[in-house]
Amino acid sequence: MPELPEVETTRRGIEPHLAGRTVRAVIVRERRLRLPVPATLARLAGATITTVGRRGKHLIISLAAPKGHLLVHLGMSGSLRLATPADPFRPHDHLALTLSSGRQLRFHDPRRFGLVLHLTDPDPLAHPLLRGLGPEPLGAGFTAAALAAACRGRRAAIKQVIMDPRVVVGVGNIYASEALFRAGIRPGTPAGRLSLRRLARLVDAIRGVLSDAIAQGGTTLRDFLGAGGEPGRFRQQLFVYGRAGAPCRTCGTPIRHRVLGQRSTCWCPRCQR
DNA sequence: CGAACCTCCTGCGGGC
């Protein structure tokens, strides 16, 4: 579920509660995630958390040297919430870190497509899961020229290209559709056929939609909640995602829907060409 | 290499 804005909302929610705290206990209730939760996680007891960073949809909880980093990915259904040790565990609360503040960070993930790893390399970005990632969409490295280079010669749909984390990180199924609406581009357009001018518009649209969604605390479709339990408010600002058949909020034309690359895709046939 | 398809897993909503 979580795309970049939801992960960033989570990061901002947990960071003030984690930075400077010491991990008192590590509780692992379920090891079977996308990759097994490593046994070395137990070694984190006694470690002090320094920062909570993000790379794409990955959270990086850094520990004072030489304890390494925790790499957390929320997959489709994962979330991090702050609780207290006295709160009862819910089903699918797979992992908990008890903190020196008396609070407890809990990793919850019904579908278990998420990931919690312990990285021992001082540089977390050297990890194989992070090494091949493309630029951050809100950073200086994501430019029209960079996107054009990724699109050159490709017949794949532009929507699939902007959802490829080697091209740009953090753009998932909701925001890909929304950004293409803002840019006036149909999702199925072959990537290699788009002009630099239109790709530049798409870069701006991706930046804009992600920034706006972060400012609204993300999108809650069914169950995303911030670290403090509050839903995201961006859903009211969706123009196409989840609106198949409904009138376009710009021109009134019914929003169309089709499956593209195994993913549900929505667009306005009039506003997007 | 790129593109199409499959897989992991649980929960929920719609339709019958």
Added chain:
DNA sequence: TGCCCGCAGGAGGTTC
């Protein structure tokens, strides 16, 4: 009411 099916915000793997 209850059951079954399809679908869900991700991403890695396989096959051609």
